[in-house]
Amino acid sequence: MDFKKNIPIYLQIIDRLKQDISLKILKPGEKLMSTRELSIKFKVNPNTVSRVYKELELENIVFTKRGMGTFVVEDETILKNLKKKMASDIITKFICDMKDLNISLEESINMLKKIEEDQWKI
């Protein structure tokens, strides 16, 4: 995993884990890698991973058992909402940004369709 500059590493890792969880690459109840393992995998300081786990716990996406490790929550509802919320956030932002440029939702959709068609040609 290579990190973008400008965006804090810990946020990028959070996003990555959220994706893995919402795509069920990490399943409900499954144990995450320990802070140390993950810090080695991502070539990052353990503290940074610590922070990631703490924030994910605040969002009720993972929980920790003392001395046992960190686990994905088992409540499926939360996990379903996670993906929904992430998608809805992206869409809302997109619509707002386009509105700011005075581009209506209709036009935006047309532009996307055009890109879709172009993909086939390649």
Added chain:
Amino acid sequence: MDFKKNIPIYLQIIDRLKQDISLKILKPGEKLMSTRELSIKFKVNPNTVSRVYKELELENIVFTKRGMGTFVVEDETILKNLKKKMASDIITKFICDMKDLNISLEESINMLKKIEEDQWKI
């Protein structure tokens, strides 16, 4: 104007000015407010506005005449490209973000269409 947390104020102002320019609220050749005026209007540190103008000048969107102030460039081509580039950036980001969530462009478009229809009902 109220600023979002997490995003640097100077970036938000840059975006705002770019919008105004691309929507021709600020016309080619028109003089921008002085750094002082703008800093008062936005209740922001004058240094922050300075930085905004500097960055816009680097992007060839405005230029400075010493002692006269800062002006929107008159080259229409640049201004047209400005809007195009901004829109294209937003769209690219949107498509990537959705892909990361394993949502195809087709699905994304469908979700947007659904929102469009829902707007009519309100």
Added chain:
Amino acid sequence: MDFKKNIPIYLQIIDRLKQDISLKILKPGEKLMSTRELSIKFKVNPNTVSRVYKELELENIVFTKRGMGTFVVEDETILKNLKKKMASDIITKFICDMKDLNISLEESINMLKKIEEDQWKI
């Protein structure tokens, strides 16, 4: 038994056993459950229970006969003091915490009285 986060499990178990002993649910001289039994009952690591027994022994509340198990001490004086000390600790902490908030002992008592009256209404 469900454990609070933030407070070490072993401390919570110690407190629980102290209560049981001071309330004579566990009587002087009575045998405690084995570490294994207790660890199963509380769904906890056996080491954790071991530690609990070790600490209680240090405080002279239980004692161990090799190969026989762990027992509540028979000295009634110790057990009486146990309850007294626990109560006094709680009270001292309460008074200090309220003082820190600039709430006098008199006011604290009034607040407690108010709660007492309210209970009757329910």
Added chain:
Amino acid sequence: MDFKKNIPIYLQIIDRLKQDISLKILKPGEKLMSTRELSIKFKVNPNTVSRVYKELELENIVFTKRGMGTFVVEDETILKNLKKKMASDIITKFICDMKDLNISLEESINMLKKIEEDQWKI
């Protein structure tokens, strides 16, 4: 300020600041010391103070202006509730702890009254 062992320093500082705010030693809208200043005053690492400010911000007790510093919120309601909540937390804990020892609220109050009287004698 001297810190208790066993309790994380950052929690002790949080508590201290909450007290100062609820007692209006730090007034609404007032600027807190910078992370560096406070870290020197408390002989503590700047990161520790950083963490304190972050948590207080999460609880909506302070807010930060980028590059300007950290300030007590100005909303009086929040600050009033702060003191209320802190007191109520302490009282609830006290009542529960005593109940666990099989000591009724009535008895608890009597014990406190006794202590109150004893104070006069000294």
Added chain:
DNA sequence: GTGGTCTAGACCACA
């Protein structure tokens, strides 16, 4: 071995 806390000190973006 697990996460939690803390120190020391660095660099950065922001105002």
Added chain:
DNA sequence: GTGGTCTAGACCACT
């Protein structure tokens, strides 16, 4: 000068 992020590495308590 302000807070935010990150690294390096330590110690601790818990399981």
